[in-house]
Amino acid sequence: MKAIHFGAGNIGRGFIGKLLADAQAELTFADVNQPLVDQLAHQQSYQVNVVGQDARIEKVSRISAIHSASPDAIRQIAQADIITTAVGPQVLEKIAGTLAQGLIARYQQGNHQPLNIIACENMVRGTSQLKQHVMLQIPEEMQKWMEQNIGFVDSAVDRIVPPSEAANDPLDVTVETFSEWIVDSTQFKGALPHIEGMEPTANLMAYIERKLFTLNTGHAITAYLGQLAGYKTIRDAILNPDIRQKVSAAMKESGAVLIRRYAFDPEQHAAYIDKILSRFENPYLHDDVERVGRQPLRKLSEGDRLIKPLRGTLEYGLPHQNLLLGIAAALSYRSDQDPQAQELAAMLASKGIEQTLLDVCHLEDQPEVVAQITNVYNTMQRQA
Numbered sequence: 108m109k110a111i112h113f114g115a116g117n118i119g120r121g122f123i124g125k126l127l128a129d130a131q132a133e134l135t136f137a138d139v140n141q142p143l144v145d146q147l148a149h150q151q152s153y154q155v156n157v158v159g160q161d162a163r164i165e166k167v168s169r170i171s172a173i174h175s176a177s178p179d180a181i182r183q184i185a186q187a188d189i190i191t192t193a194v195g196p197q198v199l200e201k202i203a204g205t206l207a208q209g210l211i212a213r214y215q216q217g218n219h220q221p222l223n224i225i226a227c228e229n230m231v232r233g234t235s236q237l238k239q240h241v242m243l244q245i246p247e248e249m250q251k252w253m254e255q256n257i258g259f260v261d262s263a264v265d266r267i268v269p270p271s272e273a274a275n276d277p278l279d280v281t282v283e284t285f286s287e288w289i290v291d292s293t294q295f296k297g298a299l300p301h302i303e304g305m306e307p308t309a310n311l312m313a314y315i316e317r318k319l320f321t322l323n324t325g326h327a328i329t330a331y332l333g334q335l336a337g338y339k340t341i342r343d344a345i346l347n348p349d350i351r352q353k354v355s356a357a358m359k360e361s362g363a364v365l366i367r368r369y370a371f372d373p374e375q376h377a378a379y380i381d382k383i384l385s386r387f388e389n390p391y392l393h394d395d396v397e398r399v400g401r402q403p404l405r406k407l408s409e410g411d412r413l414i415k416p417l418r419g420t421l422e423y424g425l426p427h428q429n430l431l432l433g434i435a436a437a438l439s440y441r442s443d444q445d446p447q448a449q450e451l452a453a454m455l456a457s458k459g460i461e462q463t464l465l466d467v468c469h470l471e472d473q474p475e476v477v478a479q480i481t482n483v484y485n486t487m488q489r490q491a
């Protein structure tokens with residue numbers, strides 16, 4: 108199995124690339140970070156430090172690496188059996204051109220073997236969005252061939268992999284024991300590849316929303332409340348009883364929507380939330396609130412982990428006080444390193460909180476909710 112993984116970052120090396128390598132794939136990482144590509148290509152191996160219960164060191168070897176915008180990338184796409192990505196939601200559009208060129212080369216070479224492309228990003232149906240970007244660059248006469256031979260498979264990906272600052276080798280990654288990679292079995296072309304750790308389901312939306320609107324909702328709120336309270340790491344923030352209670356309550360509010368929408372078992376969902384809280388506490392991971400809170404405009408957008416669960420509570424008439432608190436805390440997020448945090452701060456300074464809420468979160472139809480978030484936000488600012 109020939110595999111290309113776009114994005115040799117934390118989740119790329121620490122999770123998806125590792126599963127592909129473990130499945131004996133001939134794995135090539137494709138990245139824009141040339142020093143990283145050079146080191147991977149030279150070393151052809153790295154270590155994954157699995158921390159927590161059942162701690163172990165696992166070696167990934169016999170891998171190669173190329174620049175993601177190189178002619179080599181196009182050549183390899185023409186021959187690949189599986190392509191995965193973990194580049195960040197905003198980067199999918201940027202890699203679509205290379206993917207399209209590779210697919211055109213594949214078509215011209217008469218390679219009719221099925222190819223499956225799986226975006227592993229924190230977003231709802233990211234691969235479908237990638238497909239739209241790719242299809243815009245595919246000529247009309249190839250469209251039927253694409254539908255027959257190229258699978259665009261949505262997925263949900265869950266493993267906490269912060270940057271490993273303390274590692275001796277910059278290629279090494281530190282990961283938690285827990286991992287979950289769920290893919291939409293209905294979207295594959297050809298036989299489903301057997302990759303240990305990749306779980307096919309015909310009911311992907313339930314799993315995407317369960318993950319994004321529980322783990323990511325709780326994680327983001329921990330980061331935002333944590334920063335407001337002066338904590339540097341997720342662990343320190345979640346060990347604060349007041350923050351923990353609010354984060355847990357927000358996940359329960361979002362959970363009530365999921366239980367209603369997907370008929371999840373309430374007891375199992377409560378256990379899922381408890382497990383997530385314990386993952387945030389992991390003493391072996393150093394995870395900065397700034398990493399988890401990164402790109403607040405994306406996290407405050409309509410379909411993401413804060414506003415979408417809030418919309419669900421409004422749809423079903425369910426409580427949402429703690430989600431509102433999380434949204435107000437997200438609006439309070441500041442970071443000198445993060446262009447989106449700076450853009451958010453500039454919007455707040457120039458337009459004020461209400462207009463920012465409308466522009467970023469699109470809550471035009473919810474004036475009462477806008478007023479409530481505004482109140483909470485103003486109170487937070489006074490106390491900060």
Ligand SMILES: NC(=O)C1=CN([C@@H]2O[C@H](COP(=O)(O)OP(=O)(O)OC[C@H]3O[C@@H](n4cnc5c(N)ncnc54)[C@H](O)[C@@H]3O)[C@@H](O)[C@H]2O)C=CC1
Nearest residue numbers: 114115116117118138139140175193194195228229267268
């Ligand atoms: N780190 C984690 O714990 C998890 C991350 N994710 C998702 O995985 C994705 C990646 O996250 P991380 O690995 O944490 O980020 P990261 O920043 O560690 O890795 C992203 C990699 O993509 C590369 N990249 C950027 N532009 C590119 C391009 N045009 N072509 C090829 N590579 C490019 C970067 O150089 C970097 O190596 C995000 O969507 C994130 O939400 C999902 C679950 C867990």
Ligand SMILES: O=P(O)(O)OC[C@H]1O[C@](O)(CO)[C@@H](O)[C@@H]1O
Nearest residue numbers: 229266267322323326327399401
């Ligand atoms: O990667 P994003 O979407 O910026 O958000 C950070 C989140 O992603 C993760 O890295 C993995 O799910 C979480 O640790 C965190 O909730």
